[in-house]
Amino acid sequence: MPATDDRTALAEAALRECMPHELPSTVTSVVGKHFGASSCRILLADYGLRFLAPVPTGAGEAVPVDGTAAGRAFASQEPVVVGGDPVTVYLPVSDRGERAGVLHVCLPAPGGTAGPRDVEALAGIAAAVAQTLMAVERDTDLYAVARRGRPLTLAAEIQWDLLPRRSAVRPEFHLGAQLEPAYTVCGDNFDWSADGDRLSIGVINGEGTGMPAATLTALAVQALRHARRTGADLADQAMLANEAVWAVHGGRRALSALLLEVDLATGQVQAVDAGSPLAFLTRAGRSEQISLEPQFTLGALEDTVYTEQSFRLEPGDRLTVVSDGVHAALSKTQEGTYRERALARILRATPLAPAPEAARMILRDLAEHVGLIPLEDDAVVVCLDWFGR
Known part of the structure; x- marks a missing residue:
């Protein structure tokens, strides 16, 4: 059997x-040939981040993210090995922080475990799968179809096609x-660029x-x-x-937005608060809303002039931005909003969770x-963990 680096290089x-639609069959073939795997599947996270679904659709059952070994690998972004014969290995399929799913591999293991050399090589292959997936996924509908736990509305389809990646890892920050x-969203959206x-x-x-939304x-x-x-x-x-929206709708329609620009060298943040999204800063175990002038x-109005406001992030800070569908949501008993009754608690409870997992939680x-x-x-x-330079 080739050396670890050779196996990974051959897979890459x-x-x-391979053709865009051949990625699942190619990785199955390569892992079977070089690792003796009896099974190898790509499991993609669905739009709601609740399930990990096999590609292509129908190639097995979807696996819940919560309470499963596959879900632990997805949430922790670390390989998870389940002993037995065959031994099952779940490996994060991620590229530059974007969590696409996991690679599910079954290996013959008379001793009931997988060696670190095999796990390391498979992790490299899972990373290569992620890179290939990001490059080819818009060339075929195969992966978009697999991610659907149920049908999307047309409005939701538009929103998902607008979105950037849901998570990112950079030296200065992690974002999720x-x-x-997920399947019926209309008007809420996020965007980022670095x-x-x-x-x-x-x-x-x-x-x-x-x-319309x-x-x-x-x-x-x-x-x-x-x-x-x-x-x-x-x-x-x-x-x-504002001018673009006014030109089309003439003041009959409007939308709220919170726009932020972070200086990666200093952590200085410029902000424009044009409506209802709110920002919360978690620092040294305390969470407080950032005060911005709406x-x-x-x-809403033609020829509006906007003013930038500023604040500064320090290494170790977490910045969380939520739309009004979060902070203004009423409880099931109609006795208070999420901001009033629960938001501060969950912000304090999730400081150690990676930014993408904190957003999901x-x-x-x-x-x-x-x-x-x-x-x-x-x-x-949107959760931003700031490390600075």
Whole structure:
């Protein structure tokens, strides 16, 4: 059998050469040939981050994220080995922090375990699967179909196609985000972009429901991206997006947004608060809302001028941004909002969870608060762990 590095290199070469739809069969073939695996499957996280579904659809049962070995590998981003004969190994399929799913491998193991050499080599192959998946997934519908625990509404399809990756790992920060209800979301969205000097984050909440909310948010997101890519500062990005929404809707429709720009060298944050999303800072075990002066929502008034405000992040801080579908959600007894009764508690309870997992945990806790799984109202959570330079 080839050496560990050779096995990984052979797998990477095969993955580079395969067609987009051939990724599952190629990795199964390679792992079977070089590791003697009796089974190898790619399990992708569904849109709601509740299940890990096999590719292609129908190639087995979906596995819950909560309470399973596969889910532990996904949440912890570490390999999980389940002893036996065959031994089962679950390996994170992740690229630059984006958690796509896990690789499920069954190995013959007379001793009931897998050696570290095999696990290390398989982890390298799982990383190569992730890189290949990110490169080819838009060239076929195979992976988008596999991620669907149930049908998406057209509005939700628009929102998911607008989104960047849900998580990212950089030396200066880790970021994780999620939106709900994953299969019927209408107007809530998040966006982010990072270059060598700055990280831009936006949480957007288009008013209304269904397709009107989805198309309104799509217009605003693309207007903000366009302004950002032309080099406009944060205040001008908000102004240009406001003009775009006004030009189409003439003040009849508007959306709220919180726009942030983080200086990666210093942790200085510029902010434009154009509505209802709120930001909370967790530092040294305490969580407090960041006080920002609200300004007009995007599209509400023609020729609105926006003003940037600022605050600073320190290494070890966690910044959590939530839409009004989170902080204003009423409890199932209608006796208080999530912000009033539960948000501070969950922020304090999740400091050690990775940012993507913290976002998922907050939305799961929110669903229990309102007594609805899945949620009915749009809700977005973005978590940013700041390390600095």
